[in-house]
Amino acid sequence: MNRKEAIRLSDQLIIANEAMMKARTAIAELGKEEQLEFDGPLFELLVELQWQVMVPLYEKFPDLLPSALLEELPVPAPTTDVAWSDVKLPRGATTAALDDFLMSLLEPYWQKVALVLGKGIVRSEELGFPFTYRMMAARLRYLWDTGRIEAEGHLRSPTQSQVRLQD
Structure with a gap:
């Protein structure tokens, strides 16, 4: 993937991440039963987006990571050095x-x-x-x-x- 493609992908991933976060906020305002029904699957989808797509992209192109996402996005620590x-x-x-x-x-x-x-x-x-x-x-x-x-x-x-x- 070249830089131009990475920028385009990053822009779309940020939009998707923000949309899912807004949806979780909306779900939090629902009744307890609806929260249980909808938030779990959405949360798992959000974690997949962040860990499987966003983190690998920003590991390759760290300068594309917006500072607003730094606290939100899980950046994995290396596991190779810890027994x-x-x-x-x-x-x-x-x-x-x-x-x-x-x-x-x-x-x-x-x-x-x-x-x-x-x-x-x-x-x-x-x-x-x-x-x-x-x-x-x-x-x-x-x-x-x-x-x-x-x-x-x-x-x-x-x-x-x-x-x-x-x-």
Whole structure:
């Protein structure tokens, strides 16, 4: 992709991202039942747009990322340098709580690691959990290494790997 194509794509992605954010705001004003029905699928679509399309584009063309999106867009930290043995959990957090939290994000079907981590960041903040992207990424790799979850691809690259609950 050349720069001109990247600019054109970026413009359209920003419009799509803003439209989805406005739709989530509108959904938040609906009744509880409608919120439950519509916000989950829209949220997953938004995470997919951001992690699978926008982040890779802005990794290749970082100067195209508008400053207004810096706080909104999840920019993945590298996972290659963090092993679970190097992770220090904050006071009050336990490995069991992190495992339970991660398992609640997984499904019996394949999901991109980037999507799982993106959902994890948002839910962790919503629930007031102290779990960071790097903690969750390192722990997912550990769970895979020990056979507690299934994974395929390169777990050091969240956009190039998938995870799921064991059958």
